[in-house]
Amino acid sequence: MEYISSPKNDKIKQAKKLTTHKYQKEAQLYLLEGWHLVQEAVNSGEQPKAIYATNKFLEMRELKPFYNKITEISEDVASHLSDTKSPQGIFAIMPRQLATLDAPLHGQYLLLDGIQDPGNVGTLVRTADAAGIKTVVFGHQTADPFGAKVTRAMQGSQFHLNIVQEKLTTVVKQLKQADIPVYGTELNPQAVPYRSVEAAPQFGLIVGNEGNGMQQILLDQTTANLYIPIKGKAESLNVAIAAAVVMFHLVGD
Amino acid sequence: MEYISSPKNDKIKQAKKLTTHKYQKEAQLYLLEGWHLVQEAVNSGEQPKAIYATNKFLEMRELKPFYNKITEISEDVASHLSDTKSPQGIFAIMPRQLATLDAPLHGQYLLLDGIQDPGNVGTLVRTADAAGIKTVVFGHQTADPFGAKVTRAMQGSQFHLNIVQEKLTTVVKQLKQADIPVYGTELNPQAVPYRSVEAAPQFGLIVGNEGNGMQQILLDQTTANLYIPIKGKAESLNVAIAAAVVMFHLVGD
Numbered sequence: 218m219e220y221i222s223s224p225k226n227d228k229i230k231q232a233k234k235l236t237t238h239k240y241q242k243e244a245q246l247y248l249l250e251g252w253h254l255v256q257e258a259v260n261s262g263e264q265p266k267a268i269y270a271t272n273k274f275l276e277m278r279e280l281k282p283f284y285n286k287i288t289e290i291s292e293d294v295a296s297h298l299s300d301t302k303s304p305q306g307i308f309a310i311m312p313r314q315l316a317t318l319d320a321p322l323h324g325q326y327l328l329l330d331g332i333q334d335p336g337n338v339g340t341l342v343r344t345a346d347a348a349g350i351k352t353v354v355f356g357h358q359t360a361d362p363f364g365a366k367v368t369r370a371m372q373g374s375q376f377h378l379n380i381v382q383e384k385l386t387t388v389v390k391q392l393k394q395a396d397i398p399v400y401g402t403e404l405n406p407q408a409v410p411y412r413s414v415e416a417a418p419q420f421g422l423i424v425g426n427e428g429n430g431m432q433q434i435l436l437d438q439t440t441a442n443l444y445i446p447i448k449g450k451a452e453s454l455n456v457a458i459a460a461a462v463v464m465f466h467l468v469g470d
Numbered sequence: 471m472e473y474i475s476s477p478k479n480d481k482i483k484q485a486k487k488l489t490t491h492k493y494q495k496e497a498q499l500y501l502l503e504g505w506h507l508v509q510e511a512v513n514s515g516e517q518p519k520a521i522y523a524t525n526k527f528l529e530m531r532e533l534k535p536f537y538n539k540i541t542e543i544s545e546d547v548a549s550h551l552s553d554t555k556s557p558q559g560i561f562a563i564m565p566r567q568l569a570t571l572d573a574p575l576h577g578q579y580l581l582l583d584g585i586q587d588p589g590n591v592g593t594l595v596r597t598a599d600a601a602g603i604k605t606v607v608f609g610h611q612t613a614d615p616f617g618a619k620v621t622r623a624m625q626g627s628q629f630h631l632n633i634v635q636e637k638l639t640t641v642v643k644q645l646k647q648a649d650i651p652v653y654g655t656e657l658n659p660q661a662v663p664y665r666s667v668e669a670a671p672q673f674g675l676i677v678g679n680e681g682n683g684m685q686q687i688l689l690d691q692t693t694a695n696l697y698i699p700i701k702g703k704a705e706s707l708n709v710a711i712a713a714a715v716v717m718f719h720l721v722g723d
Contacts, residue, residue: 448602
């Protein structure tokens with residue numbers, strides 16, 4: 218097994234580049250960090266292109282099938298590759314696996330319209346996964362699904378459901394063609410309390426930008442626009458919190 | 471109005487100290503940062519002990535009543551005091567306002583048992599506020615309520631509801647003495663789906679540490695222990711997300 222001790226090694230330089238969106242997109246690969254996430258990847262049947270790990274991970278049972286893809290790295294190299302202050306010391310280069318939407322659409326969809334904060338984006342995907350939603354569509358103004366902070370918050374949910382990048386106006390059109398109700402989440406005079414809509418096996422739920430909400434062009438096309446009645450004095454809810462409450466309601470028992 | 475341009479000024483040194491828990495507790499004061507939060511404070515009738523602001527805030531209408539408490543600061547000083555990369559340039563020294571529990575207890579309570587992440591803690595308080603819960607009890611292992619990251623995530627909700635620091639075993643005992651049901655949130659064999667419990671005007675809801683969950687001693691005393699059925703393949707939910715889903719269910723319409 219190869220051992221790399223210098224952050225200046227060419228392979229490490231290449232791996233480090235895969236933390237930037239530009240190179241991720243060119244290479245169609247991204248760098249995944251942390252033992253839990255690498256385990257999630259391989260347990261979900263994903264094929265890492267390469268694994269960089271410090272000594273303590275080399276004998277892990279889950280990594281046996283990928284033995285010929287592992288390169289041992291020093292703690293120095295791990296610190297260099299890491300997005301965190303206390304790196305665990307394991308990284309995998311993974312394919313940027315995006316799904317496509319097959320018309321006619323069916324089932325439950327979460328649509329992210331301009332969500333900027335990577336923690337929010339990742340938490341939204343993880344929550345959709347837990348709620349049993351099969352597809353999350355990233356609009357073009359939403360943070361990239363494969364950034365380090367997003368994958369950390371996703372907790373491996375990118376391996377469980379379909380991640381799609383698509384123009385949201387197109388997706389809303391396809392949902393409506395398939396007779397699937399589309400719900401917005403914007404506090405405007407037309408909004409109705411989320412509990413007034415019943416749980417259903419098919420829906421599209423759109424959540425909007427943290428500060429500015431949804432695009433008007435999408436709002437104009439929704440079947441209904443939902444809000445969460447605020448009982449206390451808080452002005453609003455965090456977008457991932459609000460989406461969670463509505464998702465678990467719409468998905469039902 | 472006094473103008474301070476040097477981070478080495480004694481008043482600024484004192485203000486900076488109020489970002490640490492040790493000095494916060496000694497002085498029973500904390501440093502609040504950002505225009506939105508300072509607005510929330512004064513709009514809620516709170517009395518800042520001092521306000522440090524860069525030039526652009528000096529003429530703000532909301533600050534008029536506190537004119538004699540304002541000190542103008544330079545951008546340099548603002549950077550020095552700030553917990554963020556792009557400081558807005560306004561800070562208030564606020565009393566560490568903690569409430570006490572008056573027996574007999576009544577109403578709805580959120581109990582935080584060893585929540586470590588300041589973002590989670592703040593989001594939990596903000597969400598409790600939005601759900602109409604009037605009291606959040608911080609157990610002794612939970613992050614301090616007045617850290618900069620916590621107050622940023624609370625979004626001013628500390629001015630809307632009661633923040634209590636108390637031993638949770640004591641609070642659970644008082645809840646039970648008042649015949650108020652106490653719900654745990656731990657995925658164990660005794661747990662029941664959260665929807666099997668009905669919304670009610672009185673309850674205590676305990677949420678536990680991100681990694682280790684609730685203390686066993688508290689679990690032993692709960693009326694029921696709730697879980698959120700996971701429909702997809704996610705292993706778990708973020709603690710603030712899970713608490714939000716259960717809180718909005720328990721609070722009801």
